[in-house]
Amino acid sequence: MVVICPKCKVRLRIPDERIAPGGSRFKCPKCATVMLVRPQQPGPKPLNEKKILLAHEETQIQERIKAILSGAGYEVIAATNGIDAMVLATKERPSIAILSVSLPKIYGFEVCKRLKEMKELKDIKVILITSIYSSRRYKRPPENLYGADDYLEEHEIEELLLEKIRGLKGIEERPEEKAEKKIEIPEPQPSTKEKGPATPPDMVEKARRLARTIISDIYLYNRAKFDEAIKNDTLFTSFEKEISEGLKLYRSRIPEGIRESGDYFREEIQNFIEKRKKELLS
Numbered sequence: 692m693v694v695i696c697p698k699c700k701v702r703l704r705i706p707d708e709r710i711a712p713g714g715s716r717f718k719c720p721k722c723a724t725v726m727l728v729r730p731q732q733p734g735p736k737p738l739n740e741k742k743i744l745l746a747h748e749e750t751q752i753q754e755r756i757k758a759i760l761s762g763a764g765y766e767v768i769a770a771t772n773g774i775d776a777m778v779l780a781t782k783e784r785p786s787i788a789i790l791s792v793s794l795p796k797i798y799g800f801e802v803c804k805r806l807k808e809m810k811e812l813k814d815i816k817v818i819l820i821t822s823i824y825s826s827r828r829y830k831r832p833p834e835n836l837y838g839a840d841d842y843l844e845e846h847e848i849e850e851l852l853l854e855k856i857r858g859l860k861g862i863e864e865r866p867e868e869k870a871e872k873k874i875e876i877p878e879p880q881p882s883t884k885e886k887g888p889a890t891p892p893d894m895v896e897k898a899r900r901l902a903r904t905i906i907s908d909i910y911l912y913n914r915a916k917f918d919e920a921i922k923n924d925t926l927f928t929s930f931e932k933e934i935s936e937g938l939k940l941y942r943s944r945i946p947e948g949i950r951e952s953g954d955y956f957r958e959e960i961q962n963f964i965e966k967r968k969k970e971l972l973s
Contacts, residue, residue: 694728696722701721740860774797777805787816791819799820800819803839820843833912835914841858894946895953902956917930921971941956
């Protein structure tokens with residue numbers, strides 16, 4: 692390694708094998724200054740360009756995305772909640788992370804913010820999957836992506852996912868790829884074998900997951916207004932229309948028996964509000 696004498700500024704080349712793990716002292720041949728030279732610390736391990744982190748709470752959507760990415764030659768590592776996504780990103784060092792905004796434990800947009808703040812992962816590219824509960828709900832980009840590099844709505848996965856990845860990686864699309872028709876990923880077909888009803892814990896989690904999806908989407912597309920409403924305790928009046936639409940969807944997808952067992956829709960909204968309040972006050 693090359694070191695510079697702090698006194699006379701002469702440059703000295705010292706073989707790495709002569710430097711002990713805890714450091715070694717060397718005398719400058721020009722001015723006789725004694726220097727403590729420590730071994731160079733290895734830089735952060737580079738991100739794996741062929742590895743992609745996929746974090747989504749819905750198994751069927753995970754399978755759709757995995758099919759597309761695997762077909763394009765990428766290695767996919769998957770998580771179903773925000774904590775596991777953080778652990779995998781740190782351990783596996785993928786070059787791209789695809790995150791659902793409504794991940795349980797830590798919301799996807801919060802995971803994105805934390806990853807971007809980590810020195811060893813600052814170059815990771817993040818795509819947020821938004822507007823999951825309604826394919827035509829929004830006609831504009833989210834107000835804030837928490838440092839994400841791009842976003843994708845669920846109904847655009849087959850059409851735009853690879854295009855967005857190529858864009859983030861700076862890969863030119865080959866002419867023959869442009870001419871190809873879009874690959875259709877078949878939707879999972881229900882089994883012909885009769886199955887019993889899902890266990891209540893599964894259905895309760897499904898209800899909570901849908902509620903998280905709805906409230907996180909409302910927040911992502913209306914961040915400034917949402918935070919102002921939280922500060923003024925007027926969220927349910929300021930977003931009466933959006934919450935009403937979300938509740939209608941919730942009721943259409945969650946069986947009555949599960950809805951009667953608990954007000955999971957309102958509970959998840961309250962959880963989101965309380966969490967956001969703490970963030971605003973910190």
